Amino acid sequence: MSSGQAARLSRALLPPLGYVKRDGAKLPGIVYIGGYMSNMTGVKATAMEQLAVERGHSFVRFDYTDLGQSVSDDGKKTYSFEQWRQDVLTVLDELTDGPQILVGSSMGGWLSLLTALERPDRIAGIVTISIACGFFPRFASGLSADQRVRLNKGETVMVNNGDLLAPINSRMLTESAPFDLLHQTSIPITCPLRCIHSLVDDVAPYQNMLKLVEKIESPDVEIVMRRAADHRMNDDSSQAMSSGQAVRLSRALLPPLGYVKRDGTKLPGIVYIGGYMSNMTGVKATALEQLAVERGHPFVRFDYTDLGQSVSDDGHKTY
Known part of the structure; x- marks a missing residue:
C-alpha cells in the first residue's frame, strides 16, 4: 500500500x-x-x-x-x-x-x-x-474518590486532558511504570x-x-x-x-560527499558536474581541473551520493 x-x-x-x-x-x-x-x-x-x-x-x-x-x-x-x-x-x-x-x-x-x-x-x-x-500517575492523582474506586475495580474512567476527556485505567498505570x-x-x-x-x-x-x-x-x-x-x-x-x-x-545522515577542491585567485570559479553514473575521476573532470589550475581559477569536482567516494560505509545505495 x-x-x-x-x-x-x-x-x-x-x-x-x-x-x-x-x-x-x-x-x-x-x-x-x-x-x-x-x-x-x-x-x-x-x-x-x-x-x-x-x-x-x-x-x-x-x-x-x-x-x-x-x-x-x-x-x-x-x-x-x-x-x-x-x-x-x-x-x-x-x-x-x-x-x-x-x-x-x-x-x-x-x-x-x-x-x-x-x-x-x-x-x-x-x-x-x-x-x-x-504522565499516567499525574492523571490518576486528579481522580475523584468515586473515580478512584471505579479505577481500583478495573474500570476505565475519563479524566481531563487539556481540552479533552481521556480514558485512564489501572492497566495503563501498571504497564507504563517500568518504562x-x-x-x-x-x-x-x-x-x-x-x-x-x-x-x-x-x-x-x-x-x-x-x-x-x-x-x-x-x-x-x-x-x-x-x-x-x-x-x-x-x-x-x-x-x-x-x-x-x-x-x-x-x-x-547521508554519506559524506566526496570532492576535490583546488584554490585559485581568479574569478569566476569552475565547478565540474558529472554525467549519469559517472564519478569525479573521469578524464573530462581531471582535464578541466588541470586547465583551471593552470589559469589560476578555483575548481571543484565531486561524486554524487551513492557513487565514487560518496558511498555510505555499509554500501547501501538509494540512487
Missing part, C-alpha cells in the same frame, strides 16, 4: 492495525508516532506525510490499538499502554525496511525513545514534539535526537523534557524551544518546524 489510502494489518487476537504507508526511494524512512488518544488523521501526521512524499522518503502513520481505524468490530476497547508500545514495534518490523527516523508527538515521543532502546539498529534518528513521559524513563539514571540511546517543545506547555512541562535529555547518552542532541505554541503544536509554523527537523535530520 503506497497510494496514501488507509490499509489494515491483520493481527492474531487483536483488531487489524490501521495505517497509511507511502513508498519512497530515499532512506531513512520516516514513521510518525502520534500522541495519547490521537489518531493518524491529525494535522501533524498528514503534514509530515506530505513533506516526506515531496522529498522522496518512505513514510508510515498509524492508529494505536483501540483508536481510529484500529478498533475491533465489536467496539470493545482495552486501552493498554503495553499494547501501544507493541504497536510501534509492529509498525517498525512489519511495515518498514532499513533505517527509520521516528517522529513522536507527546506520548509518541516517549514511545519513540522506548522503540530506540528496543531496536537500536533500526533507528537512524528521533524527532520529539512536546514529548510526554510518565518511565524520567526515573532512570541513564538512557542508552545514541542516535541523533531533536526535541521541539513549548515554553508554555501546561500538559508536558518542558522541564521534564530537559531532564530526559540530560539522561540520554547520544552526543548529537538539539533542542528547539517555542514560546508562541501550546502542547499540541498544531499551528502552521510549529508543523513546518517539526517536519523540517525530520528532513534535516535525514539529510544529516
Whole structure:
C-alpha cells in the first residue's frame, strides 16, 4: 500500500492495525508516532506525510490499538499502554525496511525513545514534539474518590486532558511504570535526537523534557524551544518546524560527499558536474581541473551520493 489510502494489518487476537504507508526511494524512512488518544488523521501526521512524499522518503502513520481505524468490530476497547508500545514495534518490523527516523508527538515521543532502546539498529534518528513521559500517575492523582474506586475495580474512567476527556485505567498505570524513563539514571540511546517543545506547555512541562535529555547518552542532541505554541503544536509554523527537523535530520545522515577542491585567485570559479553514473575521476573532470589550475581559477569536482567516494560505509545505495 503506497497510494496514501488507509490499509489494515491483520493481527492474531487483536483488531487489524490501521495505517497509511507511502513508498519512497530515499532512506531513512520516516514513521510518525502520534500522541495519547490521537489518531493518524491529525494535522501533524498528514503534514509530515506530505513533506516526506515531496522529498522522496518512505513514510508510515498509524492508529494505536483501540483508536481510529484500529478498533475491533465489536467496539470493545482495552486501552493498554503495553499494547501501544507493541504497536510501534509492529509498525517498525512489519511495515518498514532499513533505517527509520521516528517522529513522536507527546506520548509518541516517549514511545519513540522506548522503540530506540528496543531496536537500536533500526533507528537512524528521533524527532520529539512536546514529548510526554510518565504522565499516567499525574492523571490518576486528579481522580475523584468515586473515580478512584471505579479505577481500583478495573474500570476505565475519563479524566481531563487539556481540552479533552481521556480514558485512564489501572492497566495503563501498571504497564507504563517500568518504562518511565524520567526515573532512570541513564538512557542508552545514541542516535541523533531533536526535541521541539513549548515554553508554555501546561500538559508536558518542558522541564521534564530537559531532564530526559540530560539522561540520554547520544552526543548529537538539539533542542528547539517555542514560546508562541501550546502542547499540541498544531499551528502552521510549529508543523513546518517539526517536519523540517525530520528532513534535516535525514539529510544529516547521508554519506559524506566526496570532492576535490583546488584554490585559485581568479574569478569566476569552475565547478565540474558529472554525467549519469559517472564519478569525479573521469578524464573530462581531471582535464578541466588541470586547465583551471593552470589559469589560476578555483575548481571543484565531486561524486554524487551513492557513487565514487560518496558511498555510505555499509554500501547501501538509494540512487
